[in-house]
Amino acid sequence: MRKNGNSLDQRTFDKLSRLYIIALSTIALSVVVSQVLIRKHLQDQESDSTVINIAGRQRMLSQKLTKEIVSLVAEDDLDKALSIKDSIKATQALWQVSHESLQSGNDSLGLPGNNSVVVSDLFKRLNVSFKTINESSKRIVEKIEGQPSLPVDSFVNDVTIIKNTEADFLSVMDKIVNQYDLEADEKVSWLRRLEMLLTTLTLLILLFEFLFIFWPTAKSVKQTLAELLVAEKKAKKMAYDADVLSVSKEKSIKELRALSHAMDETLLFARISSNGSVVHMGNKFSRLFKFNRFKASASFSEILSIHDNERMNIDDLVSKYKKTGWQGEVKATTKEGEAIWLEMAIIPFNPTDDKSELLIIASEITERKEAQLEIERLTKARFEEKMSQQKIISSKIIENQEKEQNRIAKDVHDGIGQMLTGLKYNLESIDISDIEKTASKVEHLKELTTNIIKGVRTATFNLTPPELTDHGIVPAITKLTKELSKLTGKQIVFYNKTNFNQRLDSLIEINIYRITQEAINNAIKYADSTHILVSLSHSENLLSIVIDDNGKGFDPDKVKRIKNGDGGMGMTFMRERITYINGRLFLSSQPGKGTRVTLNIPL
Numbered sequence: 001m002r003k004n005g006n007s008l009d010q011r012t013f014d015k016l017s018r019l020y021i022i023a024l025s026t027i028a029l030s031v032v033v034s035q036v037l038i039r040k041h042l043q044d045q046e047s048d049s050t051v052i053n054i055a056g057r058q059r060m061l062s063q064k065l066t067k068e069i070v071s072l073v074a075e076d077d078l079d080k081a082l083s084i085k086d087s088i089k090a091t092q093a094l095w096q097v098s099h100e101s102l103q104s105g106n107d108s109l110g111l112p113g114n115n116s117v118v119v120s121d122l123f124k125r126l127n128v129s130f131k132t133i134n135e136s137s138k139r140i141v142e143k144i145e146g147q148p149s150l151p152v153d154s155f156v157n158d159v160t161i162i163k164n165t166e167a168d169f170l171s172v173m174d175k176i177v178n179q180y181d182l183e184a185d186e187k188v189s190w191l192r193r194l195e196m197l198l199t200t201l202t203l204l205i206l207l208f209e210f211l212f213i214f215w216p217t218a219k220s221v222k223q224t225l226a227e228l229l230v231a232e233k234k235a236k237k238m239a240y241d242a243d244v245l246s247v248s249k250e251k252s253i254k255e256l257r258a259l260s261h262a263m264d265e266t267l268l269f270a271r272i273s274s275n276g277s278v279v280h281m282g283n284k285f286s287r288l289f290k291f292n293r294f295k296a297s298a299s300f301s302e303i304l305s306i307h308d309n310e311r312m313n314i315d316d317l318v319s320k321y322k323k324t325g326w327q328g329e330v331k332a333t334t335k336e337g338e339a340i341w342l343e344m345a346i347i348p349f350n351p352t353d354d355k356s357e358l359l360i361i362a363s364e365i366t367e368r369k370e371a372q373l374e375i376e377r378l379t380k381a382r383f384e385e386k387m388s389q390q391k392i393i394s395s396k397i398i399e400n401q402e403k404e405q406n407r408i409a410k411d412v413h414d415g416i417g418q419m420l421t422g423l424k425y426n427l428e429s430i431d432i433s434d435i436e437k438t439a440s441k442v443e444h445l446k447e448l449t450t451n452i453i454k455g456v457r458t459a460t461f462n463l464t465p466p467e468l469t470d471h472g473i474v475p476a477i478t479k480l481t482k483e484l485s486k487l488t489g490k491q492i493v494f495y496n497k498t499n500f501n502q503r504l505d506s507l508i509e510i511n512i513y514r515i516t517q518e519a520i521n522n523a524i525k526y527a528d529s530t531h532i533l534v535s536l537s538h539s540e541n542l543l544s545i546v547i548d549d550n551g552k553g554f555d556p557d558k559v560k561r562i563k564n565g566d567g568g569m570g571m572t573f574m575r576e577r578i579t580y581i582n583g584r585l586f587l588s589s590q591p592g593k594g595t596r597v598t599l600n601i602p603l
Helices: 008-074 078-104 117-146 152-266 283-289 300-304 308-320 366-428 435-461 466-471 473-488 506-525 556-564 570-580
Strands: 268-273 278-281 326-333 339-352 355-364 491-496 531-538 542-549 584-589 595-602
Touching (some): 008 078, 268 283, 300 326, 308 326, 339 366, 366 435, 466 473, 466 506, 473 491, 473 531, 506 531, 506 542, 506 595, 556 584
Antiparallel strands (some): 268 355, 326 339, 339 355, 542 595
């Protein structure tokens, strides 16, 4: 089993080798560091016992020196006195060497001379006593050596000085010895702590290696063994599958031969070279285009068509898409001149490394193509018909606009104009001297003036109301329903269910107003209704206006005849306007049950 170019056993061995080298190197490093630290400390402590011994000996030597000097003074025998003098001289020399070595160090005595600050300060104090005793001892020895028979009285003063100074020397020397002993104990304690620290560190390293090296390594080995077992199973399965595949291969070859025969017989199938020459053509293809399959190679385009333009089209497709492939529709013509449409796919493939061919797989779609062309023709005819209808609607719109303008002009001329003319004649005919007739004419003039005002309001109200421009659609519809209710005597009520008060685009507002006005006018003119309810509601994205009447109703299907020019254009105008503002109009009516017109406008 190999992965990324390395066998599983080699990768596992390399991984384990790295982990064990790291683990053993870490342990070895910790042991070496521990030994170096401990040995260094022990080496520092090797001289501690020598220092303590020599320091203690200094006390003994000072006492011995004092005793020998006292014995010298008390000795009467000259020979013994000289012998004591030699002993004093030897003791004094050893005492002086030891004293200096304790401070400065001495390799022969094994003294390092690296005293602490406390010991150095004590030696500074001790040096005074040492110097006094040492000088006095030397003077005594020098006097005896110069004159052996010198009387005792001549160095009594030096003896007295030594005896008086010895106590100070011994006191400070005791402190030095104690300090050496204390420092040695502290070094031992520090060594114990160092040993404990190194032991703890070693245990932590072992724990770390167990958690992050040995335990993961064990898991890795376990996983590797599992992978090896799985690989073994896969190998066995692959061997078994190879046997099965060999049997399947023989079976597939037989099936492929059968499939190839079936394709030749059932599909429009062919193989051509990259230059368009036929390599092989199926039976069905050959029968459709009357081609002899055993004939020498011929051009594919010449087989499919007898027309030059169709051949050029096929040759262009083969040349252009011989590397990328292509799928689409192709027109062909048989030798009998019959037009045939093919849905054809050109598929490039390489039977060998140095040879490329094209597979041609096609199906005849002549009937479907003819039906498609017929649908396109009918669609074009329908479009032209729709355009013709649109022209009719446009002419009707223009015609209605002219009628509306003539109506307004007629209302102004025949109604308001005649009433204004009558008002003028009545004003001219007033005779101020005849008070009774004047009063009667004034009353008549008031009524005539009221009618003129009503006519003006009616004429202007049919135009764009100022409320729509100034305040929006809700105030405009409110004014519309109130005015039409007054003018017609019908109960026309407006109900704003959701208290809508937003302003919309001016074109949207004028179209909503005109559609609502047209729906109310239809209910007034044609429905014989007595009550009309205009209700408005809105949501976040939709404005809805519903116009209900209790009139006689009608059959909405008959309204469809409008588009053929058989009826009025009011409903057509309403639909044109609602489409213009991307809204929807719904008409619901039944004979004898009233009518409902619903407008839905997106916000």
